[in-house]
Amino acid sequence: GIDFNKARVHTTESLKSKAFVTFIAMIVRNELFQKVEELRKKNRKAYTVQKMISELENIKENMH
Incomplete structure (x- = not known):
């Protein structure tokens, strides 16, 4: 889901930036999965x- 299979950039700086954002996204995704690991064991399709x-978007919207 992170879509780093093809770079689709024109400069080295853009490639570095995309790699950095992809790295951060993977960290966030991994953290999310670790936090809900027990719930996913019970019902993988729901999580x-x-x-x-x-x-998370619903929670954010309800906070405003």
């Missing part, structure tokens, strides 16, 4: 990446 991100 997909997209569903977890959607839930």
